[in-house]
Structures are given as C-alpha cells and as structure tokens.
Amino acid sequence: MTYNLLKGKKGIIFGALDEKSIAWKVAQHCVSEGAEIVLSNAPIALRMGEINKLADACKAPIFAADVTNSEDIDKLFIQTKEHFGGGVDFVLHSIGMSPNVRKSIHYTESNYDFMHKTMDISAMSLHRILQAAMKHDVINEWGSVVALTYIAAQRVFPDYNDMADAKALLEGITRSFGYHYGVKKRVRINTVSQSPTRTTAGSGVKGFDGFISYAEKMSPLGNATADQCADYVVSLFSDLTRMVTMQNLFHDGGFSFTGVTPEVIEQMEK
Numbered sequence: 001m002t003y004n005l006l007k008g009k010k011g012i013i014f015g016a017l018d019e020k021s022i023a024w025k026v027a028q029h030c031v032s033e034g035a036e037i038v039l040s041n042a043p044i045a046l047r048m049g050e051i052n053k054l055a056d057a058c059k060a061p062i063f064a065a066d067v068t069n070s071e072d073i074d075k076l077f078i079q080t081k082e083h084f085g086g087g088v089d090f091v092l093h094s095i096g097m098s099p100n101v102r103k104s105i106h107y108t109e110s111n112y113d114f115m116h117k118t119m120d121i122s123a124m125s126l127h128r129i130l131q132a133a134m135k136h137d138v139i140n141e142w143g144s145v146v147a148l149t150y151i152a153a154q155r156v157f158p159d160y161n162d163m164a165d166a167k168a169l170l171e172g173i174t175r176s177f178g179y180h181y182g183v184k185k186r187v188r189i190n191t192v193s194q195s196p197t198r199t200t201a202g203s204g205v206k207g208f209d210g211f212i213s214y215a216e217k218m219s220p221l222g223n224a225t226a227d228q229c230a231d232y233v234v235s236l237f238s239d240l241t242r243m244v245t246m247q248n249l250f251h252d253g254g255f256s257f258t259g260v261t262p263e264v265i266e267q268m269e270k
C-alpha cells in the first residue's frame with residue numbers, strides 16, 4: 001500500500017549496491033511514494049553494474065562519488081542540482097565499510113590506517129556530505145537526512161569491531177550537525193538503528209548468522225527487515241515527522257529495550 005507521502009519531493013540515495021542493500025529498498029519505496037531520486041555510490045561499486053537495474057526501475061540517474069573525496073561530493077551535488085533544477089528534500093546515507101572487519105583483524109589488534117579508513121567511509125562521510133550540502137545549499141528548508149546505524153554504538157557486540165566506534169561517531173555527527181543545520185535551514189538529521197539484516201556489509205561481520213537468530217529471539221516483534229526499514233525511513237523523509245531531529249531511532253522490533261526472553265533462556269538451558 002502506498003500513501004503518496006513523498007509526492008513532489010526529490011532526494012539523493014547513497015549506498016545501493018545490490019538488491020539486498022537497505023538503500024536499494026529505500027530507493028524503491030521513495031519512488032513508490034511519489035519521490036524523484038538520484039542514486040550515488042563509489043565508482044568501484046558502480047562497476048559491478050547491479051545498480052543500473054535499480055536506476056532503470058526508478059528512472060533515476062546515477063552519479064558516482066567516493067564519499068571520502070570532497071571533490072567527488074561537490075561534483076555530485078552540482079550534477080544533482082542541475083538534474084532537478086534545484087535542491088533536494090531528503091538524503092539517505094547508507095554507507096559503511098571497515099577494512100579491519102574485511103580482513104578479520106581482531107579489535108585489540110586494529111590496524112590504524114584501516115581504522116582511519118573505517119571512520120572516514122562510515123562516519124566522517126556524513127559530515128563531509130552535510131558540509132558540502134550546506135556549501136552548495138543543496139538541501140531545501142525542512143529537508144530530512146537519515147543515516148543508517150547499529151546498536152553496537154551503545155552496547156558492546158565484540159565482533160562488530162571498529163565499526164562500533166564508527167557508528168558512535170556517526171551518531172555524534174548526527175546530533176552536532178543536526179543542531180547547526182536545524183538552526184541554519186530547519187534541516188533535520190537522524191540515524192535509524194536497524195536490526196541485523198542480510199546484506200553484503202552485514203554478512204561481513206563474523207558469526208553473523210548466529211547473531212541474526214539471537215537478535216530474532218531477543219526481539220518481541222522479531223528482526224525488522226530491510227523493506228520495513230525503508231518504510232520507516234520514508235516516514236522520516238515525509239512531512240509527518242518535521243519536528244524529529246538529532247535522534248537515534250531504534251528500528252529493531254524491540255531488541256534495544258529487551259533484557260532477556262524465554263526463547264533465549266531455553267537455548268541456554270540446552
């Protein structure tokens with residue numbers, strides 16, 4: 001069911017890699033709710049070619065940008081303004097990568113060049129995007145920015161590695177920039193803290209399969225899917241949530257506030 005919640009709105013979606021990506025679902029849902037979008041991802045991800053299918057289905061152009069490169073982001077915003085003949089109403093940041101996770105390096109032995117890269121791609125990129133957006137005045141008044149995060153920013157999940165620190169920084173930037181962009185242009189900025197979800201980035205975390213079933217058993221509503229996440233993000237891009245900003249919003253079926261469940265206790269007693 002669609003509600004035309006984003007009719008007349010325009011947005012940028014960062015991070016759709018393949019059809020499992022959370023950003024892929026958000027792009028589809030935004031378009032079915034009446035929005036026009038542009039898609040962006042790193043040049044290396046675009047070479048995979050999968051995104052072309054999404055672009056065709058959404059009638060969206062694809063603009064390459066490595067989010068660790070300010071010039072790329074400047075160029076993307078100039079192209080976006082040209083394409084729409086003006087600014088945008090929403091931006092999705094759905095980007096994460098840790099070379100330490102990729103190479104299975106234990107947290108206590110983190111490689112610092114890799115850790116810099118993790119922070120740069122997964123957290124500072126939000127700052128870089130917002131700074132460039134302000135400079136190019138690309139986000140319209142009452143615009144909405146959403147970044148995807150994970151509860152490892154608040155509680156320890158040992159195998160989430162340095163991504164946990166990146167998510168803590170991402171949520172910090174959301175609050176700090178949310179203040180400044182709110183004052184300057186009434187732009188709101190929030191993070192959505194999503195249940196573990198089977199995607200390329202998600203599956204890179206050690207022990208992910210066991211973890212996903214643990215989270216399922218620990219959530220009164222079960223794990224939230226990528227499609228359900230997209231629904232929630234659409235609501236945050238819509239005019240129905242105009243006074244919500246600088247928040248970390250859990251979208252996790254109740255996992256974050258559940259202490260224990262009979263299903264988990266039963267498992268322990270086996």
Ligand SMILES: NC(=O)c1ccc[n+]([C@@H]2O[C@H](COP(=O)([O-])OP(=O)(O)OC[C@H]3O[C@@H](n4cnc5c(N)ncnc54)[C@H](O)[C@@H]3O)[C@@H](O)[C@H]2O)c1
Nearest residue numbers: 015017021022042045067095096148196197199200201202
């Ligand atoms: N999958 C999960 O379990 C889960 C749970 C909570 C939060 N998240 C977050 O959701 C977001 C999206 O991840 P996903 O699970 O859909 O996986 P995904 O692998 O589909 O998406 C990650 C995206 O980041 C992009 N990216 C990486 N480096 C980049 C760079 N330098 N420049 C531009 N883009 C770059 C990738 O190309 C990819 O499109 C991430 O922030 C992730 O941490 C995921």
